[in-house]
Amino acid sequence: MNIALIGLGNMGLPMAANLLKAGHTVAGYDLAAANLAAHTAQGGRAASSVADAVAGADMVLTMLPAGKHVSAVYADILAAVTTRPLLVDSSTIDVATARDVAAKAAAAGMEMLDAPVSGGVGGAVAGTLTFMCGGTDAGFAAAQPVLQAMGRNIIHAGAAGAGQAAKACNNMMLAISMIGVAEGFVLGEKLGLDRQKLFDITSTATGQSWALTAYCPAPGPVPAAPSNRDYAPGFAAALMLKDLGLAQQAAQQAGAATPMGEHALRIYQALNDAGEGGQDFSVVFRYLAAMQRAEA
Numbered sequence: 001m002n003i004a005l006i007g008l009g010n011m012g013l014p015m016a017a018n019l020l021k022a023g024h025t026v027a028g029y030d031l032a033a034a035n036l037a038a039h040t041a042q043g044g045r046a047a048s049s050v051a052d053a054v055a056g057a058d059m060v061l062t063m064l065p066a067g068k069h070v071s072a073v074y075a076d077i078l079a080a081v082t083t084r085p086l087l088v089d090s091s092t093i094d095v096a097t098a099r100d101v102a103a104k105a106a107a108a109g110m111e112m113l114d115a116p117v118s119g120g121v122g123g124a125v126a127g128t129l130t131f132m133c134g135g136t137d138a139g140f141a142a143a144q145p146v147l148q149a150m151g152r153n154i155i156h157a158g159a160a161g162a163g164q165a166a167k168a169c170n171n172m173m174l175a176i177s178m179i180g181v182a183e184g185f186v187l188g189e190k191l192g193l194d195r196q197k198l199f200d201i202t203s204t205a206t207g208q209s210w211a212l213t214a215y216c217p218a219p220g221p222v223p224a225a226p227s228n229r230d231y232a233p234g235f236a237a238a239l240m241l242k243d244l245g246l247a248q249q250a251a252q253q254a255g256a257a258t259p260m261g262e263h264a265l266r267i268y269q270a271l272n273d274a275g276e277g278g279q280d281f282s283v284v285f286r287y288l289a290a291m292q293r294a295e296a
Contacts, residue, residue, distance in 0.1 A: 001146060004053040006073060007063035008035040014124040015150045017042045022149035029053040051080035059086045059146060067097035074101045078108050086142050087112040094246050095161040102160035111139035116167040120235040128152040134162035172247040172261040175240055178211040179264055182285035185218040186292055195220050217285035226280035234280030241268040
């Protein structure tokens with residue numbers, strides 16, 4: 001397929017690489033010249049504008065920072081296209097904006113999916129992302145073969161906005177569990193437990209979770225985890241803060257009680273305010289350990 005990919009950042013660039021490896025033609029557009037150059041170097045075409053990227057495209061894929069960017073870019077896309085490409089937005093944004101943009105696409109006669117991802121930069125590079133898709137059955141069926149070039153799990157969550165709703169729930173759950181694991185290791189060290197022994201026990205007991213076994217926030221037990229690379233992301237704490245904000249926005253709009261999600265938001269806000277926003281979100285262990293030392 002001829003694919004336009006708008007947003008060639010940390011996620012979009014390796015996603016484009018996997019589309020190219022699968023045999024697709026990819027016209028990429030990004031505001032950063034370095035990202036365009038990197039896309040060209042991996043075999044893609046650097047577009048000069050959104051309109052240039054989407055010209056003749058069978059599918060348009062976007063990976064953008066926030067809802068306001070998605071709204072603006074899709075206004076440009078809908079004004080520029082002369083055919084009816086399939087539209088897929090893999091940004092992580094609020095549910096209301098996702099539904100609004102999808103409605104405008106439908107009014108223009110185009111299928112659109114909100115398809116945020118889980119798996120981070122590592123998953124984007126490896127082509128093992130999880131795509132959570134909101135849209136019609138027909139739109140999902142059309143997009144699925146292409147998304148399989150970039151992901152391992154492609155799931156139709158429901159109608160427009162359902163993908164973003166699933167992403168908000170997933171990342172709120174992840175943040176809460178990461179904080180719980182971090183607190184457990186902080187407490188364990190305070191009680192004199194060996195870090196590896198605590199991991200060996202909890203990873204095979206009822207305290208087991210992905211945040212523990214695959215991404216342990218305490219340095220040592222999981223060699224591949226960011227905690228053993230001085231918390232280099234990974235998935236940055238600033239992005240987790242953004243996603244927790246989206247989850248709380250959705251919870252307020254839906255009238256859902258999420259007290260732990262609200263508390264996780266406060267912790268990640270404080271962590272970001274302390275200058276740790278650029279580190280992996282598992283840096284919450286280091287933050288809590290430092291808080292303990294300060295209170296001692």
